[in-house]
Amino acid sequence: MKVLTIGGGGREHAAVEAFYRSGAEIYALMKNANPGIIRRSKKYRLADEKNIQAVCEFAKENDVELAFVGPEAPLEAGIVDALEKMNVRCASPTKAAAMIETSKTFMRELLERHKIKGNLGFASFDNAKDTETHIKSVDYDIVVKPVGLTGGKGVKVQGEHLHSLAEIMQYVNEIFDNNIGGAGVIIEEKAVGEEFTQMVFCDGTRISPMPLVQDHKRAYDGDIGPNTGGMGSYTDADHLLPFVTASERKEALDIIQSIVNALRKDGSTYRGPMYGQFMLTVDGPKLIEINARFGDPEAMNVLPILKTSFTDVCVAMAAGTLNCDAEFERKATVCKYVVPEGYGVKSKAGLPISVDENGVAESGAVAYYANVDIVNDTLVTGTSRSVGVVGIADTIDEAERNCEKALNFVKGEAIFVRHDIGKKELVQRRIDHMNEIRSVKR
Ligand code: AMP
Ligand code: GLY
Numbered sequence: 492m493k494v495l496t497i498g499g500g501g502r503e504h505a506a507v508e509a510f511y512r513s514g515a516e517i518y519a520l521m522k523n524a525n526p527g528i529i530r531r532s533k534k535y536r537l538a539d540e541k542n543i544q545a546v547c548e549f550a551k552e553n554d555v556e557l558a559f560v561g562p563e564a565p566l567e568a569g570i571v572d573a574l575e576k577m578n579v580r581c582a583s584p585t586k587a588a589a590m591i592e593t594s595k596t597f598m599r600e601l602l603e604r605h606k607i608k609g610n611l612g613f614a615s616f617d618n619a620k621d622t623e624t625h626i627k628s629v630d631y632d633i634v635v636k637p638v639g640l641t642g643g644k645g646v647k648v649q650g651e652h653l654h655s656l657a658e659i660m661q662y663v664n665e666i667f668d669n670n671i672g673g674a675g676v677i678i679e680e681k682a683v684g685e686e687f688t689q690m691v692f693c694d695g696t697r698i699s700p701m702p703l704v705q706d707h708k709r710a711y712d713g714d715i716g717p718n719t720g721g722m723g724s725y726t727d728a729d730h731l732l733p734f735v736t737a738s739e740r741k742e743a744l745d746i747i748q749s750i751v752n753a754l755r756k757d758g759s760t761y762r763g764p765m766y767g768q769f770m771l772t773v774d775g776p777k778l779i780e781i782n783a784r785f786g787d788p789e790a791m792n793v794l795p796i797l798k799t800s801f802t803d804v805c806v807a808m809a810a811g812t813l814n815c816d817a818e819f820e821r822k823a824t825v826c827k828y829v830v831p832e833g834y835g836v837k838s839k840a841g842l843p844i845s846v847d848e849n850g851v852a853e854s855g856a857v858a859y860y861a862n863v864d865i866v867n868d869t870l871v872t873g874t875s876r877s878v879g880v881v882g883i884a885d886t887i888d889e890a891e892r893n894c895e896k897a898l899n900f901v902k903g904e905a906i907f908v909r910h911d912i913g914k915k916e917l918v919q920r921r922i923d924h925m926n927e928i929r930s931v932k933r
Contacts, residue, residue, distance in 0.1 A: 492802055493518060493533075495550050495579070497540050497570065498561025499525040501828070501861035501879040502787035505794040506561060507531050508859075509801035518553045520546055523873060527860035541568040550579050559583060559805055560763075563640060566783055567593045582805035583763040588754055589783035591761065595677045596638050598781055605753040609746040609769070609778040612680035622663050622676050626656065632681040635662050637672025644835075645671055646718055649681055682770035682777040685734050685925050688724075688789050689743045689767045692804055693751055694813035695760040699804075700744055702730035702796070702819055704789040705921070706768075710835035712911040717835040720876060723827040723912035725887055726792045730819065733887075733918055734925035735771060743769050743776045750781060762808050773928050788826045791859050791879045796820040825890040825913030826881040827898060828861070831872045832905040838874040842904040845870060846878055850900030855893035856882045858901065872903065887913055 492515050496507055499521025510517055511531040519528045519535040529535050534553060538545040541564050550558065558574050560566055560583035569586040590597045595615075602610040612631060615638055616622040626633060635653065637645040645666070653659045666676050687705050691698040706724040710716035727733060731740060747767045754761045766782035766789070785794075794801065799817040807813040831838040844863060851858045862875035878901055882894030891913035898908060911917045 492516065492557060492806070493553060493555045494802065494805070495520065495553070495555040495558040496528070496561065497521070497546060497558065497565055499523045499528060500561060500787055501859040501876060502785050502790040503561035504528050504859040504861065505791045506559060506785065506801070509794045509797055510559070513800035513802040515802045518549065518555055520549050523862060524865040525860045525863065526865065526870065540565045541570070543568060543570055543573045546570055547573055547577060550574060550577060555579055557582060557805060557809060561784065563589065563592055563782065563784055567640060580806070580809035581762070582808045584761050584783045585759065587759040588761040590759070591750065591754065591781045592783040593640055594638055594674060595636055595780065596674075599677070599679075601750065601753055601757070602778065605749065605756075607746060607749040607753065608742070609776055611682055611777055613677055615675055615677045617675045619660065619664050619667050622678060623660055625678060626659060629680070633659070634679045634681050635659060635666070636677050636679065637666050637674070638677050639672030639674035641672050642720060644718055644720065682772050682779065684770045684772040684928055685921050686768065686770050686779065687732055687735055688786055689740065689747065689769060690786060690789060690793065691744070691747055691765050691767075692808055692813060692817055693761055693763060693765050694808045694811045695755060695762045696751070696811065697813045698744070698748055698751055698765070699813055699816045701793045701817070702726045703732045703735055703740060704786065704792050705732055706786065706789060707909060707912050710909070712909055719835045721786065721788050721828070722830070722909040723825070724788045724792050725825045725890070725913040725918075726823060727887055728821045728823045728885055730821070734922045739771060739776060743767060746776065746778060762811070764808075771925060773931055788828055788879050791826045791881050792824040793819065795857055795881060795883060796822050796824065822883050823885065823887045823890045824881055824883050825887060825894045826879050827894055827908050827910070827912050828876045829878045829880065829898070829901050829903070829906050829908055830876045831874065832907045834876065834907065839905040840872050840874045841866075842872050843869055844872050844877055844901070844903035844906065847900040851880065851897040854882070854896035854900070855884055856880055856897035858897065872906070877903070877906065887918060888915055
């Protein structure tokens with residue numbers, strides 16, 4: 492089957508490998524020359540992923556039968572709507588369905604309208620004065636977010652990044668003054684607990700769960716520093732997480748299923764991978780956000796252990812025929828992203844980076860190329876995350892050690908890794924934190 496893939500990051504490299512393993516002929520469009528994607532592609536084109544005309548031309552020239560969109564920006568631009576008009580089936584949502592990610596207000600209002608569990612207090616504003624009045628009126632700690640897309644970096648949390656009303660208002664004003672996200676400000680109730688990611692495949696009606704993942708958004712060891720797109724993530728062999736029970740996971744899946752039902756009822760049927768970010772609190776899982784795509788890095792944890800044909804799953808999502816659950820190997824995975832120094836604040840980009848893939852494989856890991864580019868035959872870093880290294884083994888501990896061994900085979904100037912991800916001490920801290928929260932309830 493001829494498959495068009497859009498995007499050139501680590502998530503898309505993982506998806507391309509999964510398509511390749513399941514026999515697809517790959518046509519890749521991306522803005523950067525990702526060597527991992529290029530070597531698996533029959534043809535590729537370097538172009539802006541939001542350029543609908545370029546994408547449609549490339550699809551037509553190559554008679555592609557199925558399209559898969561990795562990042563959110565082309566979804567917001569309406570790439571799926573345009574491809575579907577050309578009779579290309581898509582394993583990704585339309586612009587209307589992708590609003591579940593592209594507008595945080597849309598997501599919260601959908602939950603409210605359909606009385607779906609897991610919502611948090613929220614209010615959206617188009618000016619700083621009303622925002623301030625609201626903040627003064629609520630009796631809970633808050634989170635400040637731009638309503639629109641910001642690449643996962645626009646969220647600031649009271650008590651962590653913001654410590655006074657003055658600091659909060661300074662950030663609110665910054666969002667309005669610079670029109671960050673392009674759609675105003677949403678103030679949310681702060682949820683306290685441990686975060687986890689539940690992704691599912693969705694065919695418009697039915698969902699098929701992927702293993703739970705925990706991402707690490709903060710830039711530095713010990714969960715400090717600015718929010719990033721995600722520095723690394725892990726999964727456990729039983730597809731739960733050490734601090735999440737099967738029934739808590741079921742609550743999260745019920746919330747996602749209710750969202751899928753609500754979107755369909757409202758006329759925006761959702762097809763494609765869906766990503767649910769949850770905070771496990773004293774009152775169960777609360778929804779932090781929905782993404783209309785795989786998570787990045789989370790895709791790099793789950794796709795290498797997907798046993799079912801990824802091409803078949805994507806065809807079924809696009810056609811509305813997802814009749815059974817996708818299967819995953821019972822393996823643990825630990826992913827750590829190699830990023831440019833300064834990532835999260837100001838990246839030192841454009842410097843050489845290299846990966847010894849044999850060394851990585853011999854360590855029990857795989858490497859996925861991300862925001863790198865080929866300039867004068869040299870692989871160089873971009874401003875975002877460079878290479879994802881994923882250790883795979885029977886336990887988190889072993890997968891973490893494999894990942895660390897493999898990281899020695901990634902060399903570069905001015906690169907940085909958050910090493911604490913997946914280490915025993917940090918995983919235990921998560922478990923202890925959750926136990927502490929649960930004990931307050933008793
Ligand atoms: P987002 O881009 O919406 O996933 O937010 C980035 C990070 O900010 C999340 O992974 C959480 O750590 C934090 N965050 C976002 N919304 C909330 C919330 N309502 N309560 C607590 N933390 C939040
Ligand atoms: N890892 C978070 C995201 O993909 O948005």
